[in-house]
Amino acid sequence: xxxxxCVRVSVCGTxxxxxxxxxxxxxxxxxLHEGTSSRYNLTRRICARGLVLGFNVLVAAxxxxxxxxxxxxxxxxxVPLTLVFPSMIVLKxxxxx
Numbered sequence: 348x349x350x351x352x353c354v355r356v357s358v359c360g361t362x363x364x365x366x367x368x369x370x371x372x373x374x375x376x377x378x379l380h381e382g383t384s385s386r387y388n389l390t391r392r393i394c395a396r397g398l399v400l401g402f403n404v405l406v407a408a409x410x411x412x413x414x415x416x417x418x419x420x421x422x423x424x425x426v427p428l429t430l431v432f433p434s435m436i437v438l439k440x441x442x443x444x
Contacts, residue, residue: 365403369396 372395377388407413 365399368399372396372399 373392376391376395377383378385381388410416
């Protein structure tokens with residue numbers, strides 16, 4: 348049961364964080380004058396997203412200690428996101444009033 352939860356979180360997280368990459372690839376690789384569901388555009392979209400997913404899997408497989416890196420970078424990102432940036436936003440909002 349816990350394994351399925353991890354897979355679900357991993358798949359949802361991967362989709363959420365790679366959405367800007369997918370959008371940039373879709374804009375660059377598709378024929379914009381055709382519809383988004385044309386055969387050419389769907390084929391290019393599936394291949395590009397498959398390559399991005401394959402690259403992510405390859406990087407994760409090459410680093411068996413990838414979780415340690417994620418924890419390290421997450422801990423560095425936590426302090427500014429929770430302490431510094433909200434204070435900066437409050438100061439910026441008060442300056443405009």
